Amino acid sequence: MNPEGVDIALTMSMLLHAKPLDEVHVMRKVVIDGSNTTGFQRTAVIALNGSITVEGVEVPIEQVTLEEDSGRKTGDTKTSVIFRLDRLGVPLIEVSTGPVIHDPEQAGRVAFAIGRILRATKKVKRGLGSIRQDLNVSIKNGALIEVKGVQELELVSKAVGYEVQRQLALLEIKDELRQRNVNASDIKEEFVDITDILSGSESKIVQSTLKQGGVALAVKLPSFKGLLKRELTPNVRLGTEMAKRAVFWGRVGGIFHSDELPAYGIDSSGVEAVAEKLGCGDLDGFVVVADSLENSKDGLRAVVERAREAVERVPEETRAANPDGTTVYLRPRPGAARMYPETDVPPVQIGEDRLEQLWENLPRMPEELAKELETKHSLSSKLATQLVDSDYLPLFEEIVAQAKGVAPSFVATVLTESLRSLQREQVPVENVREDQLKQAFDLVSKGATAKESVLDVLKWLAFHPDGIAEEAVDMLNLRMLTKLDLENIISKVVESNQTFVQENGSKALGRMMNLVMGEVRGRADPRQVTELLRSRLEQVRT
Amino acid sequence: MTVLLLEGYHGGVLQKLRKSRAKIGSIIRLTSKSGEVFEGILIPRSEYSDPTHLVLKMKNGYNIGISLDRTQKLEVIGEGEKPHFTKPSPPASHAGLPKVSIISTGGTIASRVDYRTGAVQPALTAADLASVVPELSSIAEIDTHILFSEYSESIGPTHWKGMAEEVAKKIANGAEGVVISHGTDTLHYTAAALSFALEGIPVPVLLVGAQRSSDRPSSDAASNLTGAVALAARADMATIGVAMHRDLSDHIIVAHRGTRVRKCHTSRRDAFKSINSDHLASYNLKTGQIELANEAAKRDRSRKLVLKPRFDQHAYLIKFYPGMNPGIIDSAVSTGARGIVLEGTGLGHVSGHLFDSVKRALKQEVPVFMASQTIWGRVDMNVYNTGRDLLNLGVAPLEDMIAETAIVKLMWVAAQTKSAGKIREMMLQPIAGETTSRTLAEAF
Numbered sequence: 001m002n003p004e005g006v007d008i009a010l011t012m013s014m015l016l017h018a019k020p021l022d023e024v025h026v027m028r029k030v031v032i033d034g035s036n037t038t039g040f041q042r043t044a045v046i047a048l049n050g051s052i053t054v055e056g057v058e059v060p061i062e063q064v065t066l067e068e069d070s071g072r073k074t075g076d077t078k079t080s081v082i083f084r085l086d087r088l089g090v091p092l093i094e095v096s097t098g099p100v101i102h103d104p105e106q107a108g109r110v111a112f113a114i115g116r117i118l119r120a121t122k123k124v125k126r127g128l129g130s131i132r133q134d135l136n137v138s139i140k141n142g143a144l145i146e147v148k149g150v151q152e153l154e155l156v157s158k159a160v161g162y163e164v165q166r167q168l169a170l171l172e173i174k175d176e177l178r179q180r181n182v183n184a185s186d187i188k189e190e191f192v193d194i195t196d197i198l199s200g201s202e203s204k205i206v207q208s209t210l211k212q213g214g215v216a217l218a219v220k221l222p223s224f225k226g227l228l229k230r231e232l233t234p235n236v237r238l239g240t241e242m243a244k245r246a247v248f249w250g251r252v253g254g255i256f257h258s259d260e261l262p263a264y265g266i267d268s269s270g271v272e273a274v275a276e277k278l279g280c281g282d283l284d285g286f287v288v289v290a291d292s293l294e295n296s297k298d299g300l301r302a303v304v305e306r307a308r309e310a311v312e313r314v315p316e317e318t319r320a321a322n323p324d325g326t327t328v329y330l331r332p333r334p335g336a337a338r339m340y341p342e343t344d345v346p347p348v349q350i351g352e353d354r355l356e357q358l359w360e361n362l363p364r365m366p367e368e369l370a371k372e373l374e375t376k377h378s379l380s381s382k383l384a385t386q387l388v389d390s391d392y393l394p395l396f397e398e399i400v401a402q403a404k405g406v407a408p409s410f411v412a413t414v415l416t417e418s419l420r421s422l423q424r425e426q427v428p429v430e431n432v433r434e435d436q437l438k439q440a441f442d443l444v445s446k447g448a449t450a451k452e453s454v455l456d457v458l459k460w461l462a463f464h465p466d467g468i469a470e471e472a473v474d475m476l477n478l479r480m481l482t483k484l485d486l487e488n489i490i491s492k493v494v495e496s497n498q499t500f501v502q503e504n505g506s507k508a509l510g511r512m513m514n515l516v517m518g519e520v521r522g523r524a525d526p527r528q529v530t531e532l533l534r535s536r537l538e539q540v541r542t
Numbered sequence: 543m544t545v546l547l548l549e550g551y552h553g554g555v556l557q558k559l560r561k562s563r564a565k566i567g568s569i570i571r572l573t574s575k576s577g578e579v580f581e582g583i584l585i586p587r588s589e590y591s592d593p594t595h596l597v598l599k600m601k602n603g604y605n606i607g608i609s610l611d612r613t614q615k616l617e618v619i620g621e622g623e624k625p626h627f628t629k630p631s632p633p634a635s636h637a638g639l640p641k642v643s644i645i646s647t648g649g650t651i652a653s654r655v656d657y658r659t660g661a662v663q664p665a666l667t668a669a670d671l672a673s674v675v676p677e678l679s680s681i682a683e684i685d686t687h688i689l690f691s692e693y694s695e696s697i698g699p700t701h702w703k704g705m706a707e708e709v710a711k712k713i714a715n716g717a718e719g720v721v722i723s724h725g726t727d728t729l730h731y732t733a734a735a736l737s738f739a740l741e742g743i744p745v746p747v748l749l750v751g752a753q754r755s756s757d758r759p760s761s762d763a764a765s766n767l768t769g770a771v772a773l774a775a776r777a778d779m780a781t782i783g784v785a786m787h788r789d790l791s792d793h794i795i796v797a798h799r800g801t802r803v804r805k806c807h808t809s810r811r812d813a814f815k816s817i818n819s820d821h822l823a824s825y826n827l828k829t830g831q832i833e834l835a836n837e838a839a840k841r842d843r844s845r846k847l848v849l850k851p852r853f854d855q856h857a858y859l860i861k862f863y864p865g866m867n868p869g870i871i872d873s874a875v876s877t878g879a880r881g882i883v884l885e886g887t888g889l890g891h892v893s894g895h896l897f898d899s900v901k902r903a904l905k906q907e908v909p910v911f912m913a914s915q916t917i918w919g920r921v922d923m924n925v926y927n928t929g930r931d932l933l934n935l936g937v938a939p940l941e942d943m944i945a946e947t948a949i950v951k952l953m954w955v956a957a958q959t960k961s962a963g964k965i966r967e968m969m970l971q972p973i974a975g976e977t978t979s980r981t982l983a984e985a986f
Contacts (some may be wrong), residue, residue, distance in 0.1 A: 019578060022593045023607025032759050039759020045604045049578065065604075339603030339758070347591065347607055 001026065001045070001066070001348055005091035008123050010350065010358050012093055015117050015365070016061045018050025018353060024066075026345040030338040033331065034081050037088065042342050046093075054113045057106075060098035061160065066263075069094045080255060087368045093118070101135070104164070105136065108157035113182040116366045122394045135160055143314040146333060150321045158325035162233045166327070169232040170314045180223040180283060184308040185521035191217045191300050192393045194288065196271045203265030205253065209290040209487040216290040219300045220278040221307050222259075224285035229259035233326045238310065244301045244329035246289060247455040250299025256288040369393075377408035386416040395434050402438065403445035410451055411441060418455055422462070431465040432458055436500035439469035453478040453522050483532070490529070490536050492517055501540055509537060553593025555610050559584070562616050562965045569620035570598060571715035574612045582606070583622045589594060640775040642682035642719045643712040644671070647705065648692040657717040674756070675764045675922060682719070682775040687712075694725025694751075699953060702735035704975060706851040709747055713847060719746050719774025721785075724768070726751035726813065731785055733800030734950040735853065737974035738781040744845040745853035746817035748774050748785045748797055753811045762787050762811040769825040772832065777823045780840040780845070782974070787811040795868035799836070801947045801976035803919065817918060818887065820943040829841020838975075854880060859949035861885040861915060862892040871899035875908050880956040881965050883911045884937070885945045890914055891928045904936045907962040911938050911952070911969055913945040918986045936967055941977040951976060 001024070010020050028040035043065050050061035069092040071083035086457045095114055111133050118124050124131060133156050135147040145167070150159050163453045192537075198216045206216055221228070228239040239257040244253050258275070262268045278286050289299040290324045309315040318334075319327035362374065366388045373384040377400060387393055392415040400408045415437075422429050440457045450458070454487055455474065460472040475478050481489070493515050501508045509530075516529055548556055564570055564584055572580045577594030582598030585605055585800050595607040630749060630921050645653035665725055671686060678684055691709050692701065701722045709720050740747065752763035770785035773795070784798035789812045797817045807813035820836045858874040860882060873880055882903060886892050892900070903910055903980040912932065920942040931941070940948050948969075955968045972978070 021574075021606050022609035022612060023597075025597060025605035025607055027604055028758075029603075030759060039762065043604075045600075045606055048606075063602075063604075167878075341585075341605060343757075347595075347597075349592070349595070349607070379933070 001345060002091055002485070005066055005352075006046070006344060006348060006350075007358060008091070009064060009093050009120055010355065011362065012095070012124075013047030013050065013064045014117060014359060014362055015120065016047075016050040016052055016064060016095065016114075018047035018061050018064050020047045020183050020350050021045060022350060022352060024348045026278035026342040026347075026409075027339045028342045029342065030334070033068065035083055035088075036068075037071070037075065037085070040342075041068060041070060042345065043094075043339075044348075048510075052117065053114060054106075055109050059110055059113075062098050063096045063097060064096075065094045065096075067094055079251065094134075097134060097397075099138075102158035104160035106465075107160045111156045112154055119388070119393065120369055121363050122397075124391065130461070135163070137163040137167075138166050139164055139461055141171055143316045144333070145314075145327075146318045146325050148320050148330060149316060155321065155323075159321050159327065162326050163319075166232040166236065167314050168344075169230065170238075170310070173227050173230060173238060174313070175311055176227065177223060182223045182311055184311045186222050187304055187307045189219070189301060189304050191219050191297060193540065194218045194274050194277060196226065197270060197277065198266065198288075198290070201266050203290075205264070206290045207268075212292075214290060214292050216288060217293075217296040217300055218274055218278055218286050218288045219304060220280055221287060222281075223283045224307065224310075225283045226259060226285075227310075228257040228285050228287075234324070236326050236328070240350050241329060242287060242306045245302040245306045246287075246299035248329065249302035250289065250291070250295045250297070252289050252291040252295050252299040255299065256302060258285040258287070290373050312364050316423040325448075353528055377412070379409050379412055383409060383412045383416065386414050387440060390416050394417070395437060399438055399441045403441040405447065406441050406451065407469070414441075414454055414458075422455065422459060425457050427462045429458065431462045435463070436461050436467075437470055440472075443469055443473060448480055449473045449478045450522050450525070452481065456522075467529060478522050481520055483528075486520065486524055486529065486532055487536070489519055490533050493519070494533075494536055494540060498540075501537065506537065509534060512537065548877040550591060551587050551593075551596070555596050556591055558610060558616060559596065562618055564616070564618050565621075567622045568618045569622045570596075570618045571615075571619045572596075572598070572608050572613050573615040573617075574608070575614045576612075580606065580608055581619070584848045591756065597813055606644075617628060633948070639681065639683045639691055640718040641716055641717075642684055642721060642771050642774045643658070643717040644684060644686045644771070645712070645720065645722045646688045647688065647690055647697065647704065647724050648694070648720060670766075675767055677768050678771055681768070681772050684771070685697055685717075690761040692725075694727035694729065697724070697728055697732060699735070699855060699963060702732060702739060702853060703851040706731065706736055706739040706849060710849050711742075713745060717745065718841075718843075719748070719776075720773075721767070721770045721774050722747065722749045724749050726753055726786075727769070730800075730805055730814070731783055731946055731950055732785045732801045733803060734974075734976070735797075735954065737800035737976070738907075738951060738954040739839050739849065739851045739853075740782060741848040741850055742845050743780050743782065744843050744948065745840075745841055746774050746777055746779050747782045748764075749783070749800070750785045753787075753809060753813055760811075762792070765792045765827055766795060769827060770797075770832065772825045773797050773823055777825075777832050777834065778840055779822055779834060780841045781822060782836045783822050784814055785825075786814040788821075792827060794824050794826055796824045796835075798822065799838070799975050801951075801974045802944065803946055804946060806917070816985070817944045818920070818985050819975075819978060820982075820985060850954070850958065851955040853950075855953060856880045857949060857952040857956050858882045859885060859952075861945075862887060864893070866893070866896065868899040869897045871896065871903055875903045875906055879903070879908050880962070881952045881969070883913055883940070883945060883948045883952055885915045886912050886921070887915060889925050889929060890932070890939055891926065892925045892932070894928065894931070897931065900932070900935055900937065907963055909938065909966040909969070910936070911940050913940045913943055913947060913948045915945065918942065920981050938970060940969065941979075942981045943977045949977050 013020055021030050022048060024044045026042050026044040029043050031041050032039055045063055046066050047064045051058050069087045071085045071088045073081060074084050101110055117132050126482050133150040137146055137160055138144040145163055147159055151280040193215055195216045218281055228427060230238050230303050243255045246252050262269045280286060287303045289296045289426055316333040318330045320330040321327050352421040370384040370388045374381055387396055396411055396415055399411050419429050445450045457469055457472040462469055512533055549566055551559055554826050566586050568584045570584050580598060585597040585599050587597055592879055594610050597605055597607050599605050599657045606768045619711055643746055711716045712720050729749050729751050750766050752761060752766055754761045756763040771787055784803045785795055785797045788794040790798040798814060798821045803814055804817050805813050806815045821898035822836045822838050823834045825832050856878045858879050862884060884892055900910055912921055921939045923933050923939050955965050959965055
């Protein structure tokens with residue numbers, strides 16, 4: 001195991017008041033969706049039994065684990081999933097809180113507080129995805145649902161809220177099905193071939209399936225009429241849940257359910273014929289799948305299973321968060337059985353000496369850190385706090401140490417307030433890399449461009465992620481003028497206003513200054529302009 | 543017995559556990575001096591671990607190690623389940639399938655994991671195998687035999703002899719194909735050895751291994767075994783071969799000729815490559831289709847198998863490197879070498895400062911052969927002066943034979959004859975497809 005990774009995990013554990021273990025054992029957690037090329041994720045408990053206080057409430061930290069990150073899914077086709085492996089194997093620290101968070105807003109606040117402590121180590125990289133929240137949500141009579149991949153803090157309370165709403169809606173559906181006297185055993189794995197009925201339909205999916213020798217199968221869902229289209233969360237219906245299961249287990253492209261038909265090229269006569277062939281009564285629904293025989297059967301089996309669950313309970317699932325906070329089915333929830341020892345990595349003993357050394361070098365907590373920034377770099381307390389809460393603190397320190405000619409308060413303002421306001425203007429500032437930010441401040445420090453130009457440079461870089469700051473300065477014509485250039489410009493302005501200068505003498509300075517600055521703004525230091533202009537005016541008079 | 547019940551524990555921890563009557567699998571509660579409480583199932587410990595920690599599996603599946611020094615109290619609060627493997631029912635046999643014998647020599651080509659404790663148990667009986675790789679019972683009628691259990695690197699000429707004799711026995715008993723499971727590191731040496739030891743083999747004999755052990759989801763054990771059994775059962779060839787993954791995906795298992803195959807990667811599943819030749823046959827795991835890719839002797843049960851299982855270990859493979867001490871050749875000769883294969887550079891060269899030693903070896907009737915360390919390609923010692931000089935000294939070039947096959951062949955040849963001249967002659971004569979007169983461009 002990477003010793004630095006272990007040290008950081010131990011440090012974080014200490015900040016979360018968790019007790020480090022004497023000996024760390026690496027486990028393999030089976031993950032067979034392809035995101036780990038080995039088929040398992042290596043994970044180890046580093047510390048247990050911590051706690052933090054968030055707004056007066058004590059939140060237990062059950063466990064801190066060190067894991068390896070998985071590959072990121074970047075796309076898929078019907079038969080394959082594409083992963084990027086650049087994140088695979090990167091150390092990842094997982095902090096699990098106890099089940100004591102009672103409302104969505106509190107979840108957001110706790111996530112924020114943990115993030116703040118983690119940032120205090122200055123080891124957390126900036127950027128979307130470097131801190132992710134997995135949420136375990138359960139409600140009374142509902143089920144424990146794990147929501148994966150909530151990347152933005154703002155989304156935590158929203159995702160929790162939606163999940164509560166989804167489970168409540170599922171419980172309502174369950175009650176309605178009960179009232180309609182349906183039992184799970186009434187939903188049968190009886191798949192009827194309806195290829196002949198749909199062969200004449202205009203549905204593109206059906207037509208292309210048939211061309212490839214596939215079939216259309218249907219299954220009756222007794223008493224489900226009207227419930228399939230019931231919205232659980234925005235744009236997620238019971239039918240959607242069934243579709244996701246069918247896609248996962250049956251590798252099919254999707255399903256058609258009776259509540260959304262006629263549509264998709266299947267007309268009402270087709271719908272009636274299918275209902276008749278399945279023997280559907282007034283309250284019955286059905287689901288159709290068109291694919292190869294094997295896939296269609298697997299897909300409908302998954303639909304039947306989901307329908308049976310709808311009658312009985314909210315099923316335990318692992319779900320993935322959408323950008324709007326709603327979620328979709330990802331995979332079934334695994335148990336402890338998928339964990340077994342990693343024999344390639346020997347156990348790591350955490351000695352007293354190591355702990356002591358880490359303890360002595362424990363980073364300061366956010367409040368202390370802000371105080372220190374205030375005094376060391378003469379920042380306002382607001383700016384210091386903003387910096388501590390941003391992802392940019394390590395970068396700030398690097399820039400300030402390197403670009404000595406720039407005021408720390410200016411750097412802090414750009415990294416916190418200015419970047420955020422650019423973001424609000426829809427400038428994709430997330431494209432700007434740390435090295436580009438450093439370049440921009442370097443150029444100011446060296447006098448190659450004015451500090452007023454930094455925002456324009458960053459804006460340009462946001463739209464030209466492959467560019468460098470030097471390039472931006474040139475493209476935007478923001479390079480500082482040399483003294484000679486400046487003198488030439490001043491001479492030209494003064495000459496073309498000769499009469500005015502001669503009439504007004506030294507009082508002409510103000511107006512001349514405006515004219516010159518109009519031409520050189522962003523490319524010259526106003527103090528230098530004043531100086532040169534003044535001496536030029538002297539010359540003219542004498 | 544107590545030691546087994548507390549596998550891997552020794553010293554102070556072992557005593558403490560014994561005193562508390564704890565066993566592997568017991569549910570244990572530890573209270574630390576600072577009042578922390580840990581609960582979990584006692585897990586076996588690796589034999590190299592220290593005597594001061596014990597390992598518990600917590601309810602959530604994670605293992606943790608707790609130091610005894612920090613422990614105030616150790617109680618057994620319950621008996622957990624012991625790691626156990628239910629005996630699978632014997633496979634349903636399909637009448638009329640070809641008979642394939644599986645001989646196991648070590649490596650865990652197939653094993654089962656007890657996910658609670660992480661214990662791994664090799665699956666070696668026919669029933670075990672069928673439960674782990676159920677496909678097998680629809681491909682062939684399988685019988686299994688555990689010949690020995692050795693790590694690949696510990697296998698040598700005595701094991702080759704044992705394997706050759708066992709194969710002959712299986713064929714005499716009616717096997718229509720033989721599969722030998724074997725650790726992968728020296729799989730190709732064994733394959734070459736059997737190629738020479740089993741003359742006139744009437745059915746295919748395929749060695750198979752796994753680059754990833756079967757406790758990993760990325761394991762190639764089951765798919766390689768399936769491919770090997772299918773090829774042994776059905777491919778119309780009668781050759782010694784190695785059956786492994788063709789590429790990274792679980793798609794095609796290829797059989798390489800035993801004398802022309804080499805492990806070329808530490809860990810990839812397609813580590814085995816046919817060198818200077820095409821593979822023999824391939825098996826498509828999805829369609830079950832077999833394709834023959836190279837000319838090999840056809841199956842013929844009437845062909846007489848001649849067993850020549852002896853090897854003489856007084857044979858040396860010496861790899862040349864810049865700055866090499868020539869004394870290593872003299873030392874080989876003085877320890878009774880009956881032949882030396884030099885693994886030279888490029889087309890077959892060693893530095894001039896070795897010439898005297900080479901001369902001395904040849905003078906003492908120790909034949910010296912040349913293979914190339916480039917792995918692929920053919921030696922040609924007529925191109926440069928050094929090569930011509932070595933030829934003049936009497937070094938014999940081994941065409942496109944790979945160095946690993948060359949040393950195995952030399953051990954075998956040395957056991958077949960007493961004469962140095964005959965050794966030289968047999969080394970240059972193709973016996974089991976180890977050289978060809980023409981190396982195709984596609985073979986690289």
